[in-house]
Amino acid sequence: MFVLAEMKDVIRITPDHFHQSLTDSITTLLNRKLANKVVLNVGVCIALFDITDIGHSYIFPGDGSSHTEVKFRYIVFRPVVEEILIGKIRSCSREGVHVTLGFFDDILIPVNALQHPSRFDETDQAWVWEYPKEDGEKHDLFMDSGESIRFRVTSEAFEESLPSGPPGVECSVQTTAPYRLIGGINEPGLGLLSWWETPDQGDDDNDEQEV
């Protein structure tokens, strides 16, 4: 789920960072610029891994800062399509089940990728897997928020978004998530972890679910 991405950038170091070593200021500035941000077609940046190359530093007329070209590697969250991940259910809605990993929230398991047959329970605001029993009756398995869920990543989507305003200014342009994952749980073994624990005592598990 985590990869190293090699990137290059020109870093502008303002004079107030000159007392630090070049490596230190580059590390600070790269983390300030990238940590917790989505880079288009790369993924969610977590933290700087290492700096592989520091080029020459240049000074331009009229600017006291130094400009340095750096090549670096960054730890990036970018699951492979088809990868199995474990997350927690954030909420359920008519669209499907929203899953969070704590540091990344934009994961949706759409209705057509839930276990079949499933229904949406309006009173509990939760999806329910109607597990068919041998005697023809149905066993309701609720998907409550906060439960751990195992799912397969089926697709990912990057969306280019508008730049946000300067810091401190309230602006509400950003409505779509820049990076979204679509998951699926319509395979045996996927879904709430408690559904598949201790398969020989499956029925006991299901009873706990209902309480």
Next chain:
Amino acid sequence: MSTLLTLLNKVYLIYFSINVNAAFLCNFEVMQILQKLKDNTQKKHKREASLATVTYETVHYLQDTECKNQNAKSIQKFLEAMKVYKLTKVEKLMMVNTPPRTELEIQLIVQESEERLSEEQVQEIIALVNKYLPAAHDNT
């Protein structure tokens, strides 16, 4: 509220990326790097807000996964033992991140596992997983 804030934080940057996928990292490696980073920044009393947020949240997530019981040596031994099964890199990575303990979990991780692995091999893999990457309660 916090989800809205993180969503707003995650703005796009168009970047010169040389190699989007230079290497894979397993959860254990990421956990180690982030924890070292957390200790270092606390010493310096200089914490970048977004870096602090994302490291905190990621470590928080990783703490609940199996990687907290793992160590570099056993992961290495496990991967060495897995060489004979001709699995792909991603499949082995998933096995380290979410160690399979049942046949069902192996079927999920390995594509077309029925054709590529015999029943005995599946049992062998489960045995290897339990040997090198034991679950938390097995440790005590």
